[in-house]
Amino acid sequence: MTENVNRLGNWLITGEVRWRRNRQVAAIYRGLRTILPLIVLGTFAEFINQAWLEPNGYYYQTLHVARWMLQRVRVQEAVLLLQNGTLGLAAIGLAFVISHDLVATATPVTNDQMAAGFTAVLGFELININPLTLAVGKPVQWLAMDLGLHGLPVGVLIGLLVGNVYRWIVLRWRQPANQLLRPMTLSLSGMVLMGLTGMLWLLRQPFSIRAAFNTLIRWPLQLSNDVWRLLDFSALNGWFTWLGVLGPIPTTPNQTQAQAENLAAAIQHSGWHLPHPLTVQSVIQTYASMGGPGMTLGLVLAIFLVRHNAEQRQIGWLTLISTLGNFNAPLLLGLPVVLSPILGIPLLLAPLATILVSSGFLAAHWIPAAAYPLAVGTPGPLIGYLGTSGALTPLLLAALDLALSTAIYYPFVKWASLAQARAEEEAQAHATI
Amino acid sequence: MPRFKLTHQWASVGAVLLLIVLLAIPGILWRSQQLTDVRANYRSPMAPVFLVPGSSATQNRFNDLVKELNAKTKTKHSLLRVEVMTNGQLKMSGTIRPGDQRPFIVVGFEDRRDGTANILRQAQWFTIAFKALQQTYHFNHFSAMGHSNGGLVLTLFMERDLAATKAHAERLMTIASPFNLEEPNPQVDTPLFKQLVAGRQNLPQQLVVYSIAGTETYGGDGIVPFDSVDRGKYIFQKRVQHFTQITVTGADAKHAGLPENQQIVKLIRQDLLN
Structure with missing residues (x-):
């Protein structure tokens, strides 16, 4: 690199490199890279939906889409499916990858890495349901897939939380009796804990995060x-x-x-x-x-x-x-x-x-x-x-x-x-x- | 090769800028139509609900009804009462609270007599009040409810003068409105009914109409024959967006008691105010 960089630039570059070295940040960045295709596709679908297929969209109005597009409602349904599917999965995937990657820095055992990822996904799911539908005889309404882009920070937080706790225990419980014991114990207890936390959260609802x-x-x-x-x-x-x-x-x-x-x-x-x-x-x-x-x-x-x-x-x-x-x-x-x-x-x-x-x-x-x-x-x-x-x-x-x-x-x-x-x-x- | 690279940078930037210009072309071409679209779709924040009483009732006719509606809805709506004098002057009482987007405006008339000639005059007086209020409060859409002949006044206004005001009528509820007056013989068409049918093509196509009939007996509400209310279908059906007829029986189904009938109060809340 022969670029001329001034002192401020150098200072910022050094800071950024150091920042990226941080384990948590590195895990988040890897997570973002992994879900990028989902975000690109989901956002593209959102753009098509809002700008081309909705009556207040720019292209809808200027190109008179309603006049020439056949089956607009059907097309919009398909686009919405793509948008909600990809963006919904992105948040869940982000929780998985971050938790998985954090554990991967502590152990090469795939079972542990996967168990950490899935525990995070479960945690993400359990706190994102409609509490009103949580009753005997009613189908539960899962909101985890419906958060769209707003789900991303939640995914990051849960991934970090689960991944770090799992990693902390892995570093202290280095030699399990067999390959199955540690992932089974940690994921089961983690999932039960997540379930209880989710339940408590839903019962109390101390405040609405969105509000x-x-x-x-x-x-x-x-x-x-x-x-x-x-x-x-x-x-x-x-x-x-x-x-x-x-x-x-x-x-x-x-x-x-x-x-x-x-x-x-x-x-x-x-x-x-x-x-x-x-x-x-x-x-x-x-x-x-x-x-x-x-x-x-x-x-x-x-x-x-x-x-x-x-x-x-x-x-x-x-x-x-x-x-x-x-x-x-x-x-x-x-x-x-x-x-x-x-x-x-x-x-x-x-x-x-x-x-x-x-x-x-x-x-x-x-x-x-x-x-x-x-x-x-x-x-x-x-x-x-x-x-x-x-x-x-x-x-x-x-x-x-x-x-x-x-x-x-x-x-x-x-x-x-x-x-x-x-x-x-x-x-x-x-x-x- | 720095020179080539430099050109390469600018080529990319040029491509992006060119793309922006290309995407802007439909917008620039559409602009002349934009103003028409915006004006056509523009709705003022305020959309009053006009209430017109029947013959012999004053502008105070709906005080109790409004009180009751306000007690049962979350947002309290203010009440403005207007009396149109025979010389076209307006007498107002009550106020519209600033920020109230759905006030009730009762329009009553100094000359409250029944009869075809006076109903036609009242429709003209209503237009005078409507235009004056529109100028003061800058609304361009509204809903309306008329009891008895008040429904005829509103229908006549919508057929004859609404287009000139450029306002959009959204919902109209007529309660026991005798479209064929008090004519007991279903075979006879009154002159007013003929006029109403003749003007139906001028009714706004986006309008949603509810016509409520009260029946104290099998034949009517004690004053207005059921057939006369039922004839609303010849005026509204296949012209406005939706036309719904409702018959209310039971307690308070007498002609004069209908606006306070609990069933009807519920219908007003549900169909007119929602």
């Missing part, structure tokens, strides 16, 4: 200052994205009402004096989410601008279609951006910068604010144009924001690629020893 999470992530939207509210909301969202909580940007009844009032004003009066020019829709969704949350269209362009990064480019091409429709889960998990210290920085910074710039333009009334409903899957730079129903200045601002975010991502992408190369060299050197 608590929603309250937390929407908290900044209650702040009074418009720009601060958006910045804090974006930063918190970026932070959760980095932790692996993927999916669309959440919103609140207040924001929905502000958008409704904006739309009413745009429709009823001529001119663009909207009551709420700075909302999640008019700023974050329009100018800071091109390519999905985190302004990842800038990340894609940065990947293709950097040199000597064949692996990143492959991921970039592989995930391009869904990223252009603003579904960026495969890109975030493939590189990975999730849990990567180097790429986490621009993931936070790029949206913040674009929010600041765009809010400035909107506050100064240099551009009209987007009020029309956003079509799902609209190519990023076009969102402002269609949101204002054809104003040209939003296109220019979008181009500026895209260039800005690309510039922010560029050095970090370069360093991430160097860190990855260095980590792989290290791993190879380790293997040859």
Whole structure:
């Protein structure tokens, strides 16, 4: 490598390599790599479903899909099957692989590795059921396969928990009497324990994870200052994205009402004096989410601008279609951006910068604010144009924001690629020893 | 080979940008239609529920009903009462609470007499009130309930003046509305019935209609013959999206008591407000 890297870059690269050496992180990364095909396929299906087959989709509306597609409902069912099947399995698979890999670092016995994996899967299943259906004579409703992308962080947590406990015991119980004894004992007791924990959790339901999470992530939207509210909301969202909580940007009844009032004003009066020019829709969704949350269209362009990064480019091409429709889960998990210290920085910074710039333009009334409903899957730079129903200045601002975010991502992408190369060299050197 | 590599980088970036432009083309071409689509599908946050009393009843006719409905539903809806004077002026009492998206608006008339000529006039007065309220509260969709002749007033309004207001009527519930007036002979068509049938083509096709008949005897609710209510089918059926006829019997099935009939209160909650 003959790249010139400044001190900050070197420091970050060293940090990233050290971070990847961590056993837990390495297990998570291996897990993400394993489930990547499922995520790529599942997200592609989600993109097709939402952008092509749903009435509020971009291609559905612009290409008049309803007019020419035969058997649209059937097609949509098939696509949904693919989407739910793959994304549902991804979360369960992630729990399995992480637990399996953690035990594999302690023992070469396949039975132990498998037992650890399956115990994690069972744990994942047992806490994700509908408690109301847990009654004699009723079929139990398993929710584990229905969590979609939201299941991924749960899968990671359970994989880590089960894998580490199993590993800890394996390291202390080194010489079982025979090959069967240890995996049988550990998996049986582990599964019973998981069952009891799951039961206790369901009986008590001390709090709803989803409700608590929603309250937390929407908290900044209650702040009074418009720009601060958006910045804090974006930063918190970026932070959760980095932790692996993927999916669309959440919103609140207040924001929905502000958008409704904006739309009413745009429709009823001529001119663009909207009551709420700075909302999640008019700023974050329009100018800071091109390519999905985190302004990842800038990340894609940065990947293709950097040199000597064949692996990143492959991921970039592989995930391009869904990223252009603003579904960026495969890109975030493939590189990975999730849990990567180097790429986490621009993931936070790029949206913040674009929010600041765009809010400035909107506050100064240099551009009209987007009020029309956003079509799902609209190519990023076009969102402002269609949101204002054809104003040209939003296109220019979008181009500026895209260039800005690309510039922010560029050095970090370069360093991430160097860190990855260095980590792989290290791993190879380790293997040859 | 750095030069070749540099070109290679820009080629990839160029390809991605070109792809974005290609994907943007359908959006740019669709834009002219977007505005029409958005306007056609736009629904204001507020969607009031109009209540129109029958002949000889005032704008206070539904006070108890609204109280009862509010007691049984989670969100309390405000009540605005409008009386249209014979000269077209409006007298209002009550208010619409800010943020209330489904207020009840009762429209009553100074001249409350029965009879074809007055029902036709009341329909015109209703239009005056509707337009004024629309201008004040900026709604573009609504539902409505009419008791007795109030149902005829609403039907006439929808046939004659609704299109001009550009508002979307969603649901209409008529309670014991005599589409053939109090004519006891099923063989006779009253002039008003003929007018209602003649104007049915103007009824909005997306409308969902419920027509409720009360029967105290086998023949009617004591005032309105069952056949007269039943004739609603010649006006709504095969024109509106859904048309449902319901017959209510038992306690409180007398003509005047129908709006307070528990069965009907339940139907209002279930079919009109949900």
